[in-house]
Amino acid sequence: MRWDSLFDDLESQLEHELNSDDSDLRAEEYRHRLGRLSLRERIATFSSQNGRSREPLTIDLVTGETIVALPQTFGRDWFSADLVSAGESSGAALVLLDAIAAVIVPKPAVTRSLDVADVPDSEPRLTDRIGIAFALRDLCRRRSFVQVHCLNGVSAVYSGTIDRVGRDHFDLAVHESGVPRRERNVAHQRLIPFGQLAYLRL
Structure with a gap:
């Protein structure tokens, strides 16, 4: 009986360590993936790509202006968007990524901004290369x-x-x-x- 108890205890410890290793590995992979995310990719999650609906983003520019934009198409260093004012469309714009001082993301939408498809071997789309x-x-x-x-x-x-x-x-x-x-x-x-x-x- 004592041997059975000892083996059960060892098995339990081994299972715990294996699960702990898996959790550590998943956490490390997650940190590594986050470390490769660009601002462009995070903004793109709010566009209509991958069949999702667009969501407006509040963007502070280095000029001191603040715009509310529904991102649409992304080039290499810019993106197109529909501008929103008082809840209604107020025209279209091309925004330079280097002109962004900050993007204000509502707390419920932070998870969406991190949900970037991790496919490093895929070929970029043609628009991704357009300056x-x-x-x-x-x-x-x-x-x-x-x-x-x-x-x-x-x-x-x-x-x-x-x-x-x-x-x-x-x-x-x-x-x-x-x-x-x-x-x-x-x-x-x-x-x-x-x-x-x-x-x-x-």
Whole structure:
């Protein structure tokens, strides 16, 4: 009987140690996965990817502005979003990831922001490799009217049409909203480095 009791005790200890090792291994894998997460990936969890519904995020920008955005499509260094004001859509925007000072995530949504698919061997989608220059060239081709919010202050907002896009900057033909981009309506050309761009409102 005493031997049976001893073996039962040893078996119980071994099972406890094995379970403890499994728990430690899972905890270490979780910490390792979190250590690889990027801000871009966490924001992307609030978009409609993977069949989930979009959720609005409050984003503080380095300009001092705060926007509420429903993330949509993600490029390499930017993402598109629908802006929300007073609970209603207030236009679309392209937001530069480098212009983000903080993202305010409601407590119930923190778990969702950590729920990033862990598939390191998968090929990135084409849009994942598209830089801001490509997106700006598309807006230039479409002759879209834009509001450009720059990093040199909250009041640094310039409106107009993108005329051309260089390697590290773009030309904005500055003119008022509601008037076509005609030479007589253009006040001046503003050359804006990509590094000074916070977001574009469309």
